[in-house]
Amino acid sequence: MRIIDSFRSLKAYCEKADFAGWDPYDGLNSKLFKALPLVGRSAVARLVWIQLFKRCPFNLRPLLGVAKGHNAKGIGLFLAGYCRLYRAVGRDESLAAYLGTPDRLMAQIRRLADLLLEMRSPSASGSAWGYNFPWQCRREFLFPAGEPTVVATYFCAMALFDAFELTGDVRYRDAALSAADFVKKDLRRTPCGPGVILSYSRMPGNDTIYNASLLGSALLARCYSYDGNADSLNLARESMDACCSMQASDGSWTYGVKPVTSWIDSFHTGYNLMAVSQYMRYSGEKGYEDALSRGLRFYLDNFFMADGSPKYYHNRQYPIDIHCPGQLAVSLSELDEIESNRPLLERVMTWTIDNMQSPDGFFYYQKKQGISSKISYMRWSNAFMFAAMSYIVDNQ
Secondary structure, eight states: OHHHHHHHHHHHHHHHTTTOBBOTTOGGGOHHHHTOHHHHTOHHHHHHHHHHHHHOSSOOHHHHTOOOBOOHHHHHHHHHHHHHHHHHHHHOGGGHHHHOOHHHHHHHHHHHHHHHHHTSOTTSSSSOOOOSSOEEETTTEEEOTTOOBHHHHHHHHHHHHHHHHHHOOHHHHHHHHHHHHIIIIISOEEEETTEEEEOSBSSSSOOOBHHHHHHHHHHHHHHHHHHOOHHHHHHHHHHHHHHHHTSOTTSOOOSBSSGGGOOOBHHHHHHHHHHHHHHHHHHOOOTTHHHHHHHHHHHHHHSBOTTSOBOSBTTBOOSEETHHHHHHHHHHHHTTOTGGGHHHHHHHHHHHHHHHBOTTSOBOSEEOSSOOOOOOBIIIIIIHHHHHHHHHHHTO
């Protein structure tokens, strides 16, 4: 009941905000920064500005003209969460008193799905989504606002498939299916071992990130489960083969291939496990059980403390990011491992509610050893935890 009460508080907060808010990386939306064109042309200045907003424990956004907005990935996470709530209430009508009636939940599902249709990138080969702010990726390149990524597209398209399965509205299915064209036509393919790694986006760089490529595989596999397109499945398998060949013998993955991406962290490991499991489910192929089993064992053994506190890295705890506890619920559910790990999940969620949830209902972005930011971030913190907690509700 503690988790249900926490979730109800989060749900009320997000609905009151109409699912709009700030983001850790939205500093370049500042009206003040846009009024400084010479400074705005400098990659270093953009990086410094973004990090100032991200790292400052005090919210500079109201003062410096950053407006709240809808973020496509956040909307996708909310949509998928409402679909799980709708299914949960359908199985147990008593949950309607806590989560909302089927009619109210369906109204939210349709509204959020329609909003995602409106938020698609107009320049991609198929349905694709990006973020509602520009952001600088190190010093190499600037992502324009709305520039689609495979990660955002995965969350949005998968949610639209969920919405189609509940509503029967073919617009949602067709939009999600066309996301395969974005993955197949717009993303680069870097040869790696027995396969290829899909790029994070159309922008240069970030071409060898495992979780991005694996999420692309999971999305292509789900598209294949609808339309039987062999090209989608073949590319998904090539990405799976490449990424799984790079898994270490202990079950771990670094973030990416290059030395600069050689860290091992909690929630991206969880992404990898989720994507491998979904690929096998939607493709019908069962050749990756060993990678999944070794990866799950490494994940559970290395990223959670005895008291329920999560770790960011396998060898270091701080800063504890809200994605770390949230992804545990997602990965365990997707791998059908919640029941066998429920005591761990309950310890982690209890710690998270006690240490990272505001009395107002929203969740904090990170907990640090020193001063922690308690700014409400709609995509990064609240949408992610909404989706994560909806898995727990759906598995009560």
